[in-house]
Amino acid sequence: MNSTTEKHIALISVHGDPAIEIGKEEAGGQNVYVRHVGEALAQLGWQVDMFTRKVSLEQDTIVQHSQNCRTIRLKAGSLEFVPRDQLFGYLPEFVDNFLEFQKENSITYQLVHTNYWLSSWVGMQLKKIQGSKQVHTYHSLGAVKYNTIKTIPLIASKRLAVEKEVLETAEKIVATSPQEKQHMRSLVSLKGNIDIIPCGTDIHRFGSITREAARSELGIAPEAKIVLYVGRFDPRKGIETLVRALNKSKLRDSNNLQLIIGGGSTPGNSDGRERDRIEKIINELGMSDFTTLAGRLSQEILPTYYAAADVCVVPSHYEPFGLVAIEAMASSTPVVASDVGGLQFTVVPEQTGLLAPPEDVDAFASAIDRILISPEWRDELGKAGRKRVETKFSWHGVASQLSELYSQLLEQSVQEPALLAQ
Numbered sequence: 001m002n003s004t005t006e007k008h009i010a011l012i013s014v015h016g017d018p019a020i021e022i023g024k025e026e027a028g029g030q031n032v033y034v035r036h037v038g039e040a041l042a043q044l045g046w047q048v049d050m051f052t053r054k055v056s057l058e059q060d061t062i063v064q065h066s067q068n069c070r071t072i073r074l075k076a077g078s079l080e081f082v083p084r085d086q087l088f089g090y091l092p093e094f095v096d097n098f099l100e101f102q103k104e105n106s107i108t109y110q111l112v113h114t115n116y117w118l119s120s121w122v123g124m125q126l127k128k129i130q131g132s133k134q135v136h137t138y139h140s141l142g143a144v145k146y147n148t149i150k151t152i153p154l155i156a157s158k159r160l161a162v163e164k165e166v167l168e169t170a171e172k173i174v175a176t177s178p179q180e181k182q183h184m185r186s187l188v189s190l191k192g193n194i195d196i197i198p199c200g201t202d203i204h205r206f207g208s209i210t211r212e213a214a215r216s217e218l219g220i221a222p223e224a225k226i227v228l229y230v231g232r233f234d235p236r237k238g239i240e241t242l243v244r245a246l247n248k249s250k251l252r253d254s255n256n257l258q259l260i261i262g263g264g265s266t267p268g269n270s271d272g273r274e275r276d277r278i279e280k281i282i283n284e285l286g287m288s289d290f291t292t293l294a295g296r297l298s299q300e301i302l303p304t305y306y307a308a309a310d311v312c313v314v315p316s317h318y319e320p321f322g323l324v325a326i327e328a329m330a331s332s333t334p335v336v337a338s339d340v341g342g343l344q345f346t347v348v349p350e351q352t353g354l355l356a357p358p359e360d361v362d363a364f365a366s367a368i369d370r371i372l373i374s375p376e377w378r379d380e381l382g383k384a385g386r387k388r389v390e391t392k393f394s395w396h397g398v399a400s401q402l403s404e405l406y407s408q409l410l411e412q413s414v415q416e417p418a419l420l421a422q
């Protein structure tokens with residue numbers, strides 16, 4: 001293979017493996033993003049290699065997703081799951097194995113698109129070693145996150161420094177919402193090039209089933225009022241706010257209210273501990289009769305859950321984008337979300353759903369009730385949500401914008417030496 005093959009792109013996602021099951025502790029929006037962007041770019045004619053860290057001997061080193069799109073797992077540290085806050089020390093080995101892979105396959109990636117701060121460090125090394133151009137998507141900003149949690153991890157200062165450096169040195173930063181861009185500017189640096197290209201969703205999969213059909217498939221009565229949460233178990237996801245809000249719902253004792261909480265967890269891990277804590281609150285409030293902890297919901301069954309719901313709630317303390325909101329909207333289900341970050345961009349209050357201040361139990365309760373008591377308004381909001389996602393947030397549209405950006409950057413690399421020679 002030619003070392004300067006155009007339309008060759010490396011997506012780097014050290015801790016977010018695009019080929020694994022989604023919905024557990026460290027697997028969420030980033031994995032979905034990388035996988036779908038990768039596959040959509042391949043359809044647009046790119047040769048896409050997605051690099052991630054291998055976490056067990058059983059995992060295949062290479063997973064071929066389609067003809068031009070594959071996941072490549074590199075060794076970095078021992079073959080076991082390591083929480084992301086403890087991964088930084090293994091990154092030099094990741095870089096070495098990336099270079100080794102290039103050598104063995106006679107490829108030099110002219111362009112790398114890195115995801116999350118850990119991968120941004122890898123991208124910055126590749127830039128130094130071989131002049132690779134770098135596009136970076138943060139997925140989460142330390143400067144925002146550390147404002148919303150009580151215990152700051154040891155790695156915090158390193159992360160903040162790396163996040164500043166990549167903003168100032170990458171050829172392009174991709175912010176997924178105007179709110180994220182604003183945070184980069186106000187909290188990280190005024191230097192650097194930022195474009196806004198949102199996350200996307202599969203508008204064919206989500207929205208493929210009616211509410212009636214979905215309910216009959218899941219055995220849910222037509223008159224039930226279904227409130228749905230989908231996401232990881234993490235205190236910052238605000239599941240507690242949702243549970244306490246439903247306890248205050250005017251429909252609490254109507255016999256029709258049902259709360260479904262979808263998301264996987266591993267006993268003993270941090271998501272398992274959060275699940276136990278939430279279950280305890282549900283029991284204490286006497287809500288177990290109408291609450292289902294549904295476990296991890298596969299991407300195949302998720303469209304059915306979203307379609308069956310009257311309202312999907314995203315009560316996060318902070319969310320740089322929030323894929324769940326657009327998945328629900330694509331399924332014509334209104335969203336009640338925290339008035340933060342990317343949710344302010346995706347959810348249009350009074351048109352596709354409602355926003356409430358994060359952790360404000362009363363505000364969530366009344367927003368949820370407003371939608372539950374009016375099926376006509378629910379349908380109107382749902383229809384507008386679907387339309388918004390179709391026009392703004394399809395993977396195809398997102399990948400086309402990224403493709404254009406990559407092409408521009410690669411063209412510049414071809415032109416630059418010529419310009420220098422003039």
Ligand code: UDP
Binds near residue numbers: 323
């Ligand atoms: N998800 C899933 N099954 C689950 C829970 C979550 O497939 O049981 C997926 C969900 O559909 C979404 C992603 O995980 O695509 C979560 O992304 P989001 O941006 O909402 O949150 P993050 O995980 O990035 O914090």
